[in-house]
Amino acid sequence: MRWKEQLLTLTPYQPGKTIGEVKRQYGLKDITKLASNENPFGCSKVVLEVLQKAAHFEKYPDGYATEFRFQLAKFLKVQPDQLIFGNGSDEIIQIISRALLDERYNTVMATPTFSQYKHNAIIDGAKSIREIPLIDGEHDLTAMLNAIDDKTNVVWLCSPNNPTGAYIPEDKLINFLNMVPKSTLVVLDEAYYEYVVAEDYYNSIELLKDYQNLIVLRTFSKIYGLASFRVGYGVSHPDVIRALEPARGPFNTNTLGQLVAANAIKDQAFVNSCRKANREGLQQYYDFCEENGLNYFPSQANFILIDFDREGNEVFQYLIERGYIVRSGNALGFPTSVRITVGSKEQNEGLIQLLKEYVSQIKAHS
Ligand SMILES: *Cc1c(COP(=O)(O)O)cnc(C)c1O
Numbered sequence: 001m002r003w004k005e006q007l008l009t010l011t012p013y014q015p016g017k018t019i020g021e022v023k024r025q026y027g028l029k030d031i032t033k034l035a036s037n038e039n040p041f042g043c044s045k046v047v048l049e050v051l052q053k054a055a056h057f058e059k060y061p062d063g064y065a066t067e068f069r070f071q072l073a074k075f076l077k078v079q080p081d082q083l084i085f086g087n088g089s090d091e092i093i094q095i096i097s098r099a100l101l102d103e104r105y106n107t108v109m110a111t112p113t114f115s116q117y118k119h120n121a122i123i124d125g126a127k128s129i130r131e132i133p134l135i136d137g138e139h140d141l142t143a144m145l146n147a148i149d150d151k152t153n154v155v156w157l158c159s160p161n162n163p164t165g166a167y168i169p170e171d172k173l174i175n176f177l178n179m180v181p182k183s184t185l186v187v188l189d190e191a192y193y194e195y196v197v198a199e200d201y202y203n204s205i206e207l208l209k210d211y212q213n214l215i216v217l218r219t220f221s222k223i224y225g226l227a228s229f230r231v232g233y234g235v236s237h238p239d240v241i242r243a244l245e246p247a248r249g250p251f252n253t254n255t256l257g258q259l260v261a262a263n264a265i266k267d268q269a270f271v272n273s274c275r276k277a278n279r280e281g282l283q284q285y286y287d288f289c290e291e292n293g294l295n296y297f298p299s300q301a302n303f304i305l306i307d308f309d310r311e312g313n314e315v316f317q318y319l320i321e322r323g324y325i326v327r328s329g330n331a332l333g334f335p336t337s338v339r340i341t342v343g344s345k346e347q348n349e350g351l352i353q354l355l356k357e358y359v360s361q362i363k364a365h366s
Helices: 006-010 019-026 043-051 067-077 089-100 116-121 143-148 170-179 238-247 253-266 268-292 312-320 347-366
Strands: 084-088 106-111 129-133 152-158 185-189 214-219 232-236 303-307 337-341
Touching: 043 253, 067 084, 067 253, 084 089, 084 185, 084 238, 089 116, 089 143, 089 152, 089 185, 089 214, 089 238, 106 116, 106 232, 116 152, 129 143, 129 238, 143 170, 170 185, 185 253, 232 238, 268 303, 312 337, 312 347
Parallel strands: 106 129, 106 152, 152 185, 185 214
Antiparallel strands: 084 232, 214 232, 303 337
16 A cells, blocks of 8 residues: 555654553542543533433434534524534544645644644645744734745634633734635634633634635534534535535534534533633632742633643653643643643642642752
């Protein structure tokens, strides 16, 4: 077989260690995983109730996700033909890349940002991948604009950005959208949209009316607490959706995923309470950072990137041996930081207690 050459340069996605593995390896009873931006409060009770009644597993899913599509369209106040569904928004990133990138066209993105934009662009053989460094954790939209030319088919924006948690303010985004060529698709990945509280955050769904080359990506994996069901969606102009649809697998979202997502949107009280608890959790980490003179990026998401001025892997190792799994910044483009998912109040307290001990040990030895 003659594999695509670019595949040889890539490694499969490295999932974090599972809780079971960590328990066995370190002989620990209790493990707290704050590494993958999952919701520490689980999901809505509404979801648990509908799952009890689900049946007919022998049938293929509805490939058009009709019921879910109509409910989500109503919820978002868009037309049903403005939606595309994916096996997680990860798959929509893949569909977009597959539909628009090959050796003729380049793509522009920030760095560090979510790894899958680049990963897919490489597989699809994009002509070049133009990575524009963040400034203070934020997208440098001016430099990104300068990197766009008539061969740029896709620009990726991640707001709030993973792994920094920084968002793009409304005025900057609108200015950017006004300047981008109409022939370039702007992907706005809003996986953490529901966590945002910033007042100058834009209304991306409203922006779709003015910018037909914009697609907004969202997911049920984060605040909705449904990561295992793999449901994400894209919202755009019907022409963009129609063009993307043939690149989507016919049964890419499954029956249970469609069912739980359609019901989860009914319980916005759950979403609101998670957003609120997340702000309180972030404040616990801000306070810890201020008290210990550590740099961090203010976050609009459910994670925080903290710079310990030490190897991120070392901090990671210290914590995992004591029962807390976080994400080392090493693989995320911030080698002296760790990314911590905001947990419940008690989980944050437990982790911060360990971090305090870690920081005081470093101080004692320096
Ligand atoms: C988590 C995440 C996704 C992927 O979520 P899915 O589980 O595939 O829906 C997409 N983009 C960003 C920035 C993320 O952090």
